[in-house]
Amino acid sequence: MACICGGRKIYYTRPYEGQELCKKCFIQSVEKKVKRGVRQNKLLLSGDKIGVALSGGKDSSAALYIMSQIAKKRRDMEIFAISIDEGLGKYRNDTIKKSAELCKMLDVPHYIYSFKVELGKSLPEMMKKDPTLNACTFCGVARRDLLNRKARELGATKLAFGFNLNDEAESVFMNFIFGNLDKFTRLGPKVENKNIPQFVPRLKPLREIPEKELFAYCDAAGLPYFSKKICPYGKESVRKSIRKCLYEMEEKYPGTLFQIVKFADLIIPPIRDSFRKEGKLKFCKICGEPSSKETCKACILLGRQK
Numbered sequence: 001m002a003c004i005c006g007g008r009k010i011y012y013t014r015p016y017e018g019q020e021l022c023k024k025c026f027i028q029s030v031e032k033k034v035k036r037g038v039r040q041n042k043l044l045l046s047g048d049k050i051g052v053a054l055s056g057g058k059d060s061s062a063a064l065y066i067m068s069q070i071a072k073k074r075r076d077m078e079i080f081a082i083s084i085d086e087g088l089g090k091y092r093n094d095t096i097k098k099s100a101e102l103c104k105m106l107d108v109p110h111y112i113y114s115f116k117v118e119l120g121k122s123l124p125e126m127m128k129k130d131p132t133l134n135a136c137t138f139c140g141v142a143r144r145d146l147l148n149r150k151a152r153e154l155g156a157t158k159l160a161f162g163f164n165l166n167d168e169a170e171s172v173f174m175n176f177i178f179g180n181l182d183k184f185t186r187l188g189p190k191v192e193n194k195n196i197p198q199f200v201p202r203l204k205p206l207r208e209i210p211e212k213e214l215f216a217y218c219d220a221a222g223l224p225y226f227s228k229k230i231c232p233y234g235k236e237s238v239r240k241s242i243r244k245c246l247y248e249m250e251e252k253y254p255g256t257l258f259q260i261v262k263f264a265d266l267i268i269p270p271i272r273d274s275f276r277k278e279g280k281l282k283f284c285k286i287c288g289e290p291s292s293k294e295t296c297k298a299c300i301l302l303g304r305q306k
Contacts, residue, residue, distance in 0.1 A: 012216050015254035023220045030217045034066045034205050041189040043203045044158065046076045051156035051200070053147055054081040054103070054110070056095030058218045059162030061102055061225040063206055067160055068106050082150055082159075084143050085114040087122025091232055101224040113150050115142060119302060123233070129303060135233035138301055145289065145298040151200045160203040166211040166246065168204065169260040173242045185272040187264060196290045198283075210250075210257060 002008045003022040011023040021029060038044055050071055052064045064081055071079040083099045085092050096112060103110035116122045119142055126138040151159045168187065175184035192201035206214065218225050249256045283289065284296035286304050291297075298304075 048157045049078040051151040051159045052081045054083050054099045056099040056226040058214050058225045063162040080109040083112045095226040098224050098226040159200045163204040164206045164211050168207045169257045172264045
């Protein structure tokens with residue numbers, strides 16, 4: 001078969017579409033799909049200042065690259081990147097180095113914040129507080145807390161993440177398995193709460209792009225990204241088990257991931273309207289950040305005192 005442009009040097013094959021693409025057409029198709037999603041879901045507005053959570057991996061690198069394409073064509077938009085250093089030694093130093101390389105290439109401001117400086121403890125030090133807890137529990141809560149605060153301080157109106165199609169499908173299954181209706185109803189291309197001005201709306205511009213395609217896209221576009229090894233704290237988890245299962249399903253039945261996310265998108269709005277409970281707005285009594293309880297999870301895990 002030949003590419004849709006007539007070229008015969010095929011770079012990537014999409015089993016779920018039965019389509020073969022040359023490198024140029026593949027790059028254009030990924031960018032077109034992302035930009036269409038941004039437009040259809042009204043992720044960006046005039047005057048937006050977009051922060052991109054940049055880890056140095058292929059997902060966030062692709063998100064920054066494509067979002068910068070959009071922002072730089074508009075005089076009424078700004079964009080910058082935020083990287084978080086959890087204190088993971090060489091692994092995080094290497095990923096931040098790749099992040100800095102990409103930001104320099106794109107001429108995008110790059111801000112780096114560390115757990116140690118901002119929260120008083122590195123991730124390894126947090127783990128000593130309660131070794132029975134998974135490192136991802138500490139890291140996930142602390143990263144979200146720090147990213148939201150710093151993005152707000154930098155004047156961001158939106159905070160974009162590199163969540164891909166696989167990530168979104170995994171989240172659908174995770175919330176189903178644990179019966180977490182509240183988190184399930186928050187899935188989608190944009191997460192926001194207009195009642196909480198301290199919460200910077202989160203965007204997922206890559207949620208329609210499969211993980212495999214993002215590896216191929218970054219390589220084709222010549223983007224610097226880190227892919228040699230995973231986080232040293234990475235362990236077996238429910239999400240990893242779900243990830244493996246979904247990979248197998250997608251290999252056997254191409255298009256499965258799209259159908260899972262599409263189905264979730266259809267049922268979430270009516271479920272949200274019928275069942276989601278809007279509790280009384282609260283703020284953590286210690287740090288002042290939005291919280292569903294008197295003390296937010298970040299302060300509890302970090303052992304902060306009033």
